[in-house]
Amino acid sequence: MSIEVRNVSKRFGSFQALDDVSLDVGGGSLTALLGPSGSGKSTLLRIIAGLEQPDTGSIHLAGEDATGVAPQQRGVGFVFQHYAAFKHMTVRDNVAFGLKIRKRPKDEIRARVDELLSLVQLTGFGHRYPSQLSGGQRQRMALARALAPEPHVLLLDEPFGALDARVRAELRVWLRRLHEETHTTTVFVTHDQEEAMEVADSVVVMNEGHIEQVAGPRELYDAPANDFVMRFVGEAITFDGELVRPHDLELVLDADEWTREALVARVVHLGFDVRAELVGDDGAPFTVQLTRDEAERLELVPGEIVFVRQKRARQLA
Amino acid sequence: MTTFLSVVVLLPIAALVWSSGKHGWHAFWTVVSEPEAVAALKLSLGAAVIISVINAVVGTITAWVLVRDDFVGKSLMNAVIDLPFALPTIVGGLTLLTLYGPQSPIGVNIAFTRTAIILALLFETLPFVVRTVQPVLLELDLEAEEAARSLGAREARIFRSIILPNILPGILSGVALAFARAIGEIGAIVLISGNLPFKTEVAAVFVFNHIQSGDENGAAAVAVVMLVFAFLLLLTIGGLRYLATRHERDA
Amino acid sequence: MRRYGLRGIAVFYLLAVLLGPLAMVFYRAFDNGLHPLWASLTDTNTIHAFNLTLEITAIAVPINTVFGVVCALAIVRQRFPGAGIVNALVDLPLALSPVVVGLMLFLLYGRTGWFGGWLSHHGIQVLFATPAMVIATIFVSLPFVAREVVPTLRELGDEQEQAAHTLGASGWQTFWRITLPSIRWAVIYGVVLTTARCLGEYGAVAVVSGHIEGRTETATLRVQDYYENFNTTGAYGIAIVLAAISVLVLLAMTLLKPKEAV
Numbered sequence: 001m002s003i004e005v006r007n008v009s010k011r012f013g014s015f016q017a018l019d020d021v022s023l024d025v026g027g028g029s030l031t032a033l034l035g036p037s038g039s040g041k042s043t044l045l046r047i048i049a050g051l052e053q054p055d056t057g058s059i060h061l062a063g064e065d066a067t068g069v070a071p072q073q074r075g076v077g078f079v080f081q082h083y084a085a086f087k088h089m090t091v092r093d094n095v096a097f098g099l100k101i102r103k104r105p106k107d108e109i110r111a112r113v114d115e116l117l118s119l120v121q122l123t124g125f126g127h128r129y130p131s132q133l134s135g136g137q138r139q140r141m142a143l144a145r146a147l148a149p150e151p152h153v154l155l156l157d158e159p160f161g162a163l164d165a166r167v168r169a170e171l172r173v174w175l176r177r178l179h180e181e182t183h184t185t186t187v188f189v190t191h192d193q194e195e196a197m198e199v200a201d202s203v204v205v206m207n208e209g210h211i212e213q214v215a216g217p218r219e220l221y222d223a224p225a226n227d228f229v230m231r232f233v234g235e236a237i238t239f240d241g242e243l244v245r246p247h248d249l250e251l252v253l254d255a256d257e258w259t260r261e262a263l264v265a266r267v268v269h270l271g272f273d274v275r276a277e278l279v280g281d282d283g284a285p286f287t288v289q290l291t292r293d294e295a296e297r298l299e300l301v302p303g304e305i306v307f308v309r310q311k312r313a314r315q316l317a
Numbered sequence: 318m319t320t321f322l323s324v325v326v327l328l329p330i331a332a333l334v335w336s337s338g339k340h341g342w343h344a345f346w347t348v349v350s351e352p353e354a355v356a357a358l359k360l361s362l363g364a365a366v367i368i369s370v371i372n373a374v375v376g377t378i379t380a381w382v383l384v385r386d387d388f389v390g391k392s393l394m395n396a397v398i399d400l401p402f403a404l405p406t407i408v409g410g411l412t413l414l415t416l417y418g419p420q421s422p423i424g425v426n427i428a429f430t431r432t433a434i435i436l437a438l439l440f441e442t443l444p445f446v447v448r449t450v451q452p453v454l455l456e457l458d459l460e461a462e463e464a465a466r467s468l469g470a471r472e473a474r475i476f477r478s479i480i481l482p483n484i485l486p487g488i489l490s491g492v493a494l495a496f497a498r499a500i501g502e503i504g505a506i507v508l509i510s511g512n513l514p515f516k517t518e519v520a521a522v523f524v525f526n527h528i529q530s531g532d533e534n535g536a537a538a539v540a541v542v543m544l545v546f547a548f549l550l551l552l553t554i555g556g557l558r559y560l561a562t563r564h565e566r567d568a
Numbered sequence: 569m570r571r572y573g574l575r576g577i578a579v580f581y582l583l584a585v586l587l588g589p590l591a592m593v594f595y596r597a598f599d600n601g602l603h604p605l606w607a608s609l610t611d612t613n614t615i616h617a618f619n620l621t622l623e624i625t626a627i628a629v630p631i632n633t634v635f636g637v638v639c640a641l642a643i644v645r646q647r648f649p650g651a652g653i654v655n656a657l658v659d660l661p662l663a664l665s666p667v668v669v670g671l672m673l674f675l676l677y678g679r680t681g682w683f684g685g686w687l688s689h690h691g692i693q694v695l696f697a698t699p700a701m702v703i704a705t706i707f708v709s710l711p712f713v714a715r716e717v718v719p720t721l722r723e724l725g726d727e728q729e730q731a732a733h734t735l736g737a738s739g740w741q742t743f744w745r746i747t748l749p750s751i752r753w754a755v756i757y758g759v760v761l762t763t764a765r766c767l768g769e770y771g772a773v774a775v776v777s778g779h780i781e782g783r784t785e786t787a788t789l790r791v792q793d794y795y796e797n798f799n800t801t802g803a804y805g806i807a808i809v810l811a812a813i814s815v816l817v818l819l820a821m822t823l824l825k826p827k828e829a830v
Contacts, residue, residue, distance in 0.1 A: 049734060050733075050734075051730055051733070051734070070733070071730075071733045071734050072733055072734075072736045072737065072738060073736075074734075076734055077734065077735075078730070078731065078734035080727055080730070080731060082727065084727035084728050084730065084731040085728070086728055086731075086732075086746060087728075087750065088749045088750060097732070097735050097737070097745075098735035098736055101735060101736045101737045101741060102736060142731075145731075145735065146734070146735070148735075149735060149736060318635065318638045318639055318642055319654075321635055322635075322639070322654065322657060322658070325703070325706060325707055325710065326657050326658075326660060326661075326707065326710070327657070328676065329669070329672030329673055329675075329676055329707070330672065332672055332675040332676045332681070332682055333668070333671065333672045333675055336675045375577065375578070375581050378574050378577050378578055379578040379581065379582070381574060382574050382575050382578040383578075386571060386574070386575055388575065394578075394579070394582065395822075396818060396819075396821075396822040397582065397586065397587065397818075398582075399818055399821055399822070400586055400590070400814065400818055401586070402761070402764065402821075403764045403768075403814040403815075403817040403818040403821065404768060404810070404811060404814040405767065405768030405769075405770060405787075405788045405791075405810050405814070406768060406770050406771075406788075407768075407770045407788045407791050407792055407807075408593075408768070408788075408791065408807045408810050408811055408814070411593060411791060411795065411803060411804070411807050412589035412590050412592065412593045412807070412811075413589045415589060415592040415593050415596050415804070416588050416589040416592040417589070420596075422592070436585070439585050440585050440586065440589075443582075443585060443586060472570075494662070494663075497662070497663035497664075498662075498663075500665065501663070501664060501665025501666065501667070501668065501771075502665070503665065503666060503667050503770065503771040503774075504666070504768075504770035504771055504788070507770075507792065508792065508795055520665070521665045521666075521667040521668075521771065522667075524665070524667045524668060524671060525667050525670075525771075525774065525775060528667075528670070528671055528674060528775055533671075533674075533675070533680075536671055537671065537675070540665075540667075540668040540671050540672075543664070543665050543668050544664065544668060547660065547663040547664040547665075547668075548656075548660075548663075550663050551656055551659055551660065551663050552656075554659075554663075555655075555656065
């Protein structure tokens with residue numbers, strides 16, 4: 001099911017969370033809303049779910065105006081950052097909730113719950129209570145619960161934010177695979193650009209209530225629409241007045257018309273790669289990434305003066 | 318819900334305020350400044366102040382013992398503290414009368430004295446300060462005290478400079494609740510005090526007696542004063558709660 | 569050394585003010601032997617008094633429970649202007665003297681009161697009868713359920729309820745399946761406190777009841793009645809029954825008390 005956001009604005013007191021935001025999310029896609037805190041991404045997600053009402057603008061789900069429709073009727077599944085588990089119910093009852101509300105027959109419910117528990121790899125945990133599960137397990141339960149009533153849209157609000165690094169990495173892969181199996185339109189919110197790039201087909205970069213750019217991960221990295229996006233997605237360094245990627249810089253021993261002087265402050269060996277921390281001739285620190293071989297060839301030592309230039313600079317006449 | 322609240326709470330308050338004021342401010346003042354009324358109010362207020370001070374001290378000590386100390390019977394002691402909340406007030410008064418009244422086995426007879434009033438109020442207000450200070454003590458950062466100790470501070474100083482400032486809002490909340498309760502108490506007092514006008518007649522008993530004798534005006538006047546006090550105390554408690562959570566909100 | 573001192577003060581205080589007197593009552597009740605005690609307790613008017621107390625409690629507790637839950641939900645979940653005033657009004661019965669409460673009802677429902685004329689015209693007896701006593705008891709025991717539920721609701725947050733909405737549950741379904749089960753212990757604890765308050769109510773019902781033996785006397789009023797008529801055995805008898813109930817209530821309170829471990 002497609003989602004259309006048209007000119008949505010929302011303010012909380014004196015804080016403008018969303019300012020005239022419009023967006024199209026294609027049916028069956030996996031989209032990330034990426035941005036720093038306060039960018040409005042969670043607010044937008046909640047408005048799509050119907051958990052908040054926009055001040056102005058509209059939301060269309062599958063072409064129909066859903067702006068005034070209650071969350072109960074929108075057919076959206078929502079996963080919260082802190083799980084929102086029904087603490088007084090077992091895992092099975094949690095997952096079955098949406099189906100019980102819809103008064104499905106008991107056999108159907110039991111079968112579907114079994115199917116979902118197997119999908120999220122929680123078979124055998126059905127009779128436990130949420131407090132007896134780990135964070136990762138709770139979130140998988142929350143996902144199963146949201147998927148049980150077969151929603152048209154799956155919305156996740158920083159779903160892995162409360163989990164530790166390894167579990168987060170596992171669940172990312174897992175979410176991607178889940179989407180490939182179910183093909184449900186999925187939108188998730190994250191402030192972690194790596195997560196967005198790794199999981200989503202399409203990334204919506206937001207900042208201060210606006211959308212900065214909508215693009216696939218590759219395009220976002222290679223052709224950022226502005227400085228904010230460039231800085232937010234991947235690393236960016238100011239060199240010669242422009243923003244460049246660290247790996248677009250190279251160190252050489254001889255000066256030429258495209259180079260700037262820099263002082264080597266520190267050389268950090270990160271396994272196979274080497275990160276050189278330098279101070280430019282304008283006093284600003286920056287880093288350049290090199291392979292071990294390159295670093296050895298240059299004989300980088302702290303205190304040494306080297307020359308920096310952009311790699312493709314020579315092609316520019 | 319609002320209708321229920323209005324009918325059950327607001328309407329009666331309105332009736333009281335209207336009744337006491339219907340003959341005008343001057344009439345109200347005359348009734349309230351009658352010697353018997355003044356005596357009753359003074360007694361109630363005075364008693365409330367005394368028990369507040371006692372509760373502040375003993376209540377804090379009890380809370381301290383319950384939180385920081387450990388001994389056989391501590392959980393029993395903790396449970397027993399709530400007894401005045403569970404026991405009917407008149408039974409409370411009667412129990413005090415049994416031990417400290419005319420047939421006292423230990424020869425202490427304070428019936429019909431002001432001491433009896435104080436004792437009855439102490440009984441009824443016992444849990445307040447203990448229960449407001451306990452949770453605060455539980456939340457205290459022990460490491461702050463350890464830091465102070467390592468810097469050379471002695472226990473009394475630690476209590477005064479580190480512990481007391483943190484539990485003070487808790488103590489004051491409990492005191493405000495005890496104070497409110499003390500001004501209005503009747504059940505525990507009515508048997509043991511003898512209700513002698515000018516001697517052991519508290520404000521609540523004054524109101525009661527004057528209703529019985531048909532003097533609704535007198536009763537209403539003193540009742541309104543008590544109502545005003547109740548509101549002020551509620552505001553104080555609310556204010557204290559606001560102050561106590563201020564730190565969390567600033568964070 | 570200091571520790572024993574503090575412990576001693578606390579224990580002594582509790583014994584002197586609380587436990588000693590209570591023990592004394594149980595002891596004294598049996599002073600004249602079992603028979604007079606039993607006779608006083610099974611006296612028709614006394615039995616009526618106990619029944620009346622239970623009847624009033626059985627009416628007031630459910631009403632205040634429903635009110636308490638609804639009120640707590642309104643205060644915590646709805647951002648309406650005047651929530652602070654509602655909060656204060658609900659707390660008022662805790663700070664107000666029961667006698668003042670009785671007087672207020674007297675002024676409303678007495679013969680010369682606001683509704684007095686209308687009521688006597690329609691032959692409805694409120695004052696000096698059970699209705700007034702029920703209203704008085706409802707007023708004084710109003711706050712307990714609300715005060716217990718409010719902090720629990722606040723701490724719970726409404727994410728579970730939001731989740732239920734996204735899963736298709738209506739307002740009522742959400743309340744019944746999600747909210748209520750989550751607050752049930754707070755409600756139960758509130759009900760225990762409310763019940764204790766209703767059983768022990770004295771001041772307000774003393775004013776509005778008229779103390780009519782066999783008709784408008786509750787157990788607490790009967791204690792006073794017996795005592796003032798020098799039937800100390802009778803007074804102690806009722807007192808120990810009430811005290812025994814209180815100990816059960818105290819047990820329930822201790823077992824159900826939210827968090828705050830010692």
